[in-house]
Amino acid sequence: MKKMLTLEVNGDVHELAVELDATLLRVLRDQIGLNGPKKGCDSGGCGCCTVHVDGKAVYSCVCYAHSFDGVKVTTAEGLSSGEELHPIQAAFVDAGAVQCGYCTCGMMMAAKQLLDECPRPDEEQIRHGISGNLCRCTGYAKIVDAVKLASERS
Amino acid sequence: MSQLNVVGQSLERPDAYDKVTGGKGYPVNVKLPGMLHAKMLRSPYAHARIVSIDASRAERLPGVKAVLLPKDVPQIKFCPVFFVPVQAPSMVLDFDVMNGERVRYVGQPVAAVAAITADIAEAAIDLIDVEYEELPAVFTPEEAMAEGAPQLHDEAPNNIAKTPFFEYGDLEKGFAEADFIFEGTYETQRVHTCYLEPRVCVVDMDRQDNVTIHVTTQHLFGTREKLAFALGIPETKVKVVKSPYIGGGFGGKLELTAMEPVAALLSKKCGRPVRLEQTRQEDFITTTRNPIKVYLKTGVKKDGTFTARYAKSILDCGAHATHGSEVIMVHGAFGLFFNYHAPHQKWEGYTVYTNNMIGGGYRGYGAPQGSFAVESQIDEICTKLNLDPIAMRLQNARKQGEPHPFNPAFTLATYGLADCLREGAAKIGWEKARRRDKGSSGAKKRGIGLAVHPVWVSGCMGFPDIYEHSGAIVKINRDGTADLATASMDIGSGQIATLTQIAAEALGLPAGAVRMSSAGDTDNLPFDAPTHASRVTYSSGNAVKEAALSAKKRLLEVAGSMLEVSPADLEVSDGKVSVRGTPSKTLSVAEIAQRAESPFVQMTAQGPQPTVMEEKGTIIGLSSLAPKSNPTPCAAQFVEVEVDTETGEVAVLHAVYAHDIGRAINPKAAEGQVEGGFQQGMGYALMEHIQFDPETGSCLTTDFLDYKMPTAVEMPRKIDSIFIETDEPTGPFGAKSLGECCVITPAPAIANAIHDAIGVRFTQLPITPEKILRGLGKI
Numbered sequence: 001m002k003k004m005l006t007l008e009v010n011g012d013v014h015e016l017a018v019e020l021d022a023t024l025l026r027v028l029r030d031q032i033g034l035n036g037p038k039k040g041c042d043s044g045g046c047g048c049c050t051v052h053v054d055g056k057a058v059y060s061c062v063c064y065a066h067s068f069d070g071v072k073v074t075t076a077e078g079l080s081s082g083e084e085l086h087p088i089q090a091a092f093v094d095a096g097a098v099q100c101g102y103c104t105c106g107m108m109m110a111a112k113q114l115l116d117e118c119p120r121p122d123e124e125q126i127r128h129g130i131s132g133n134l135c136r137c138t139g140y141a142k143i144v145d146a147v148k149l150a151s152e153r154s
Numbered sequence: 155m156s157q158l159n160v161v162g163q164s165l166e167r168p169d170a171y172d173k174v175t176g177g178k179g180y181p182v183n184v185k186l187p188g189m190l191h192a193k194m195l196r197s198p199y200a201h202a203r204i205v206s207i208d209a210s211r212a213e214r215l216p217g218v219k220a221v222l223l224p225k226d227v228p229q230i231k232f233c234p235v236f237f238v239p240v241q242a243p244s245m246v247l248d249f250d251v252m253n254g255e256r257v258r259y260v261g262q263p264v265a266a267v268a269a270i271t272a273d274i275a276e277a278a279i280d281l282i283d284v285e286y287e288e289l290p291a292v293f294t295p296e297e298a299m300a301e302g303a304p305q306l307h308d309e310a311p312n313n314i315a316k317t318p319f320f321e322y323g324d325l326e327k328g329f330a331e332a333d334f335i336f337e338g339t340y341e342t343q344r345v346h347t348c349y350l351e352p353r354v355c356v357v358d359m360d361r362q363d364n365v366t367i368h369v370t371t372q373h374l375f376g377t378r379e380k381l382a383f384a385l386g387i388p389e390t391k392v393k394v395v396k397s398p399y400i401g402g403g404f405g406g407k408l409e410l411t412a413m414e415p416v417a418a419l420l421s422k423k424c425g426r427p428v429r430l431e432q433t434r435q436e437d438f439i440t441t442t443r444n445p446i447k448v449y450l451k452t453g454v455k456k457d458g459t460f461t462a463r464y465a466k467s468i469l470d471c472g473a474h475a476t477h478g479s480e481v482i483m484v485h486g487a488f489g490l491f492f493n494y495h496a497p498h499q500k501w502e503g504y505t506v507y508t509n510n511m512i513g514g515g516y517r518g519y520g521a522p523q524g525s526f527a528v529e530s531q532i533d534e535i536c537t538k539l540n541l542d543p544i545a546m547r548l549q550n551a552r553k554q555g556e557p558h559p560f561n562p563a564f565t566l567a568t569y570g571l572a573d574c575l576r577e578g579a580a581k582i583g584w585e586k587a588r589r590r591d592k593g594s595s596g597a598k599k600r601g602i603g604l605a606v607h608p609v610w611v612s613g614c615m616g617f618p619d620i621y622e623h624s625g626a627i628v629k630i631n632r633d634g635t636a637d638l639a640t641a642s643m644d645i646g647s648g649q650i651a652t653l654t655q656i657a658a659e660a661l662g663l664p665a666g667a668v669r670m671s672s673a674g675d676t677d678n679l680p681f682d683a684p685t686h687a688s689r690v691t692y693s694s695g696n697a698v699k700e701a702a703l704s705a706k707k708r709l710l711e712v713a714g715s716m717l718e719v720s721p722a723d724l725e726v727s728d729g730k731v732s733v734r735g736t737p738s739k740t741l742s743v744a745e746i747a748q749r750a751e752s753p754f755v756q757m758t759a760q761g762p763q764p765t766v767m768e769e770k771g772t773i774i775g776l777s778s779l780a781p782k783s784n785p786t787p788c789a790a791q792f793v794e795v796e797v798d799t800e801t802g803e804v805a806v807l808h809a810v811y812a813h814d815i816g817r818a819i820n821p822k823a824a825e826g827q828v829e830g831g832f833q834q835g836m837g838y839a840l841m842e843h844i845q846f847d848p849e850t851g852s853c854l855t856t857d858f859l860d861y862k863m864p865t866a867v868e869m870p871r872k873i874d875s876i877f878i879e880t881d882e883p884t885g886p887f888g889a890k891s892l893g894e895c896c897v898i899t900p901a902p903a904i905a906n907a908i909h910d911a912i913g914v915r916f917t918q919l920p921i922t923p924e925k926i927l928r929g930l931g932k933i
């Protein structure tokens with residue numbers, strides 16, 4: 001069964017008929033057509049699906065979309081405005097933190113939450129801040145470098 | 155080596171921009187008009203006969219478009235491993251897509267449904283009634299080989315799928331000559347590659363059997379061949395579309411599974427494209443690294459020289475052999491037999507069927523299991539005989555210039571193991587750390603450990619039965635840039651960067667001037683072997699270089715005609731062609747390509763340019779070639795650990811990895827491989843483990859909450875990569891390979907460091923806190 005739902009995603013307002021048990025991840029990917037939030041496990045274990053809901057990072061795969069009626073959602077696509085990359089995106093590119101890239105969008109959203117709350121994190125804070133997000137390619141070394149770089153540049 | 159301009163630079167990865175802005179290029183994003191969604195029904199039993207299947211309730215569910223049962227699937231046996239032919243004699247031909255008579259593991263597909271939504275497909279598979287007659291099951295190789303055990307495949311008595319062996323010298327004589335004999339059994343567990351993009355495919359198969367497939371694969375042409383064979387159609391009916399990248403592979407996407415043919419057959423039934431995405435739980439039971447138990451016996455002289463080595467390895471391949479019949483060979487050869495000299499050696503391998511899930515490919519492909527045994531035992535030998543672990547290894551190691559142990563037609567033209575050990579030891583402070591106090595008063599003890607991987611591959615060149623050639627197309631554009639097209643997949647390991655850098659260097663173009671084509675398929679690309687076996691930089695790299703040189707030859711012919719000089723007198727650098735010794739006589743690559751490409755008389759400020767027919771035509775180079783050799787990389791891994799003797803936790807504080815890779819094409823990308831490799835190796839050493847219910851054989855590890863892999867918090871704060879550049883003469887600009895040694899070495903290095911810290915030797919992975927406390931006698 002479907003019910004109407006309003007979401008503001010990356011600045012655009014969407015009014016959608018959404019299944020009662022659909023997750024936020026599914027709405028963002030399958031109904032709105034975004035690629036940034038990714039499904040790695042669909043069970044709250046990897047962080048690939050991390051997006052911001054009213055400025056806070058959540059695993060969108062474990063959230064029922066209808067619990068979020070009227071909220072503002074930001075995904076990796078919404079980080080940059082126009083042609084300029086957001087400093088976190090630019091830092092991920094420059095630090096070589098992107099390999100297969102499947103974790104990257106979720107990882108950047110986790111990093112954004114960390115830097116929003118703590119603009120000058122030390123290494124331990126960075127490592128704990130991204131520890132809810134798995135990466136299987138990088139060993140996290142260059143992801144940690146990227147978060148440091150983004151912090152230094154802002 | 156003349157001056158390199160593009161190779162050796164840590165250039166930005168060309169794919170990074172797309173990946174940070176959302177990431178369009180993954181198979182998981184593919185949506186086709188009219189697309190349906192499929193789900194598979196899987197067996198709840200480890201071993202059972204299928205008595206009957208009734209799908210009538212599922213067929214009546216609104217939204218269901220087709221049901222696929224075993225009777226609809228060609229019952230063909232084959233080998234699903236991509237890089238060997240479907241019926242390669244070296245492999246065991248026991249795999250089928252959907253067996254209609256018998257299930258041999260929990261999770262074997264028995265039926266599938268396509269529906270207008272994934273939810274409806276999911277609901278429909280629950281409505282399929284399957285009657286099973288349960289059969290006795292067996293879950294360990296020892297039980298499976300025992301007298302009277304249930305027999306899983308008729309053609310494999312005692313459930314032994316394969317028993318390779320190697321031997322030379324006189325083993326008894328070798329052991330008689332030894333001053334000391336060391337024996338041990340070393341066990342490794344079942345782990346998963348844990349690529350983060352799930353296995354997914356979108357397949358469109360029409361009623362004339364034309365198939366187009368988008369899929370998470372490490373090999374386009376393997377997918378084409380195996381899928382066509384499974385469907386019983388000519389392989390040219392199948393077009394596999396290259397997606398710009400996939401979300402990780404690590405060897406876990408190197409075979410056809412049921413997913414692709416099932417989606418294809420459902421698509422044909424419905425006349426619409428079908429998407430099948432596996433859940434993480436399904437991925438955990440699709441392919442894994444095979445557990446191997448290794449018994450290892452080594453004879454040594456007092457000074458540490460090996461006199462004889464004997465090993466017996468038992469591999470649990472699960473219900474079907476698939477990779478298990480190849481992994482056992484690579485394990486025996488590169489994990490145990492080739493790594494060091496010993497005058498008398500023997501190895502026996504057993505690939506054994508059980509009712510566990512099937513194994514698969516995973517970075518290292520049998521070597522991590524062997525290396526854990528060998529490098530742990532060497533540490534035991536050095537401790538007991540008070541030998542220097544670096545000198546002892548070098549004493550038994552191979553030397554530069556020797557014949558390659560695997561194929562005497564090749565030599566070890568470059569072999570930098572001594573440099574790896576020297577530089578790695580210096581970086582971690584080996585000598586000082588070996589002598590220091592372990593921290594006898596506190597609960598936390600520090601230790602340092604070492605492991606090497608002395609002999610590995612740069613591809614499968616020289617293996618019988620294995621596809622290994624590569625091809626590339628390089629086309630120079632009118633703006634002076636070039637396009638590169640290959641069937642080589644970038645699975646996250648950076649081929650888009652490294653191959654375009656190799657092409658730019660060979661062409662004489664500046665950094666960034668070569669673009670990897672993002673479109674292509676098996677219809678229009680030359681064959682390339684998979685992204686596996688540490689092969690792409692070396693093997694595909696050589697093909698890319700060759701194609702670029704062929705395009706450059708044509709470029710110089712046109713330039714020679716334009717400048718009225720012999721092409722032999724021309725050189726290209728930074729996008730400009732000039733006459734050697736006369737730098738004023740210069741043309742840009744763009745000017746030359748415009749002349750060649752333009753179908754018209756060109757008007758310039760100087761007036762109309764003369765048209766010379768011989769100058770016309772796209773400047774393009776093609777290649778398709780097998781590599782000339784199979785050079786060995788080699789590597790040394792050093793780690794420092796801290797063991798908490800109260801909690802049993804092990805923290806890896808520092809990892810240093812020194813690797814002879816011939817040449818680092820893009821050093822930052824190379825570091826990324828090492829750092830990620832260390833994470834996988836460390837997870838193997840300390841925490842990762844796929845667990846089964848010993849009663850039912852069902853997999854208890856269903857998601858990342860059950861399967862623990864290292865996060866940023868557990869990883870060492872410092873990973874130092876050292877690249878030893880030995881300039882391999884057969885490699886593209888001197889490069890060998892990189893991808894796998896860095897996964898092989900961490901587990902034994904960590905086990906050796908733990909021994910150094912607390913004096914306890916662990917011979918079973920993973921070394922969990924519980925095992926540590928047990929080893930210390932605390933529980």
Ligand code: FES
Nearest residue numbers: 040042046047061
């Ligand atoms: S997809 Fe949401 S946490 Fe893995």
Ligand code: FES
Nearest residue numbers: 100101103135137
């Ligand atoms: S870059 Fe591949 S999972 Fe992180």
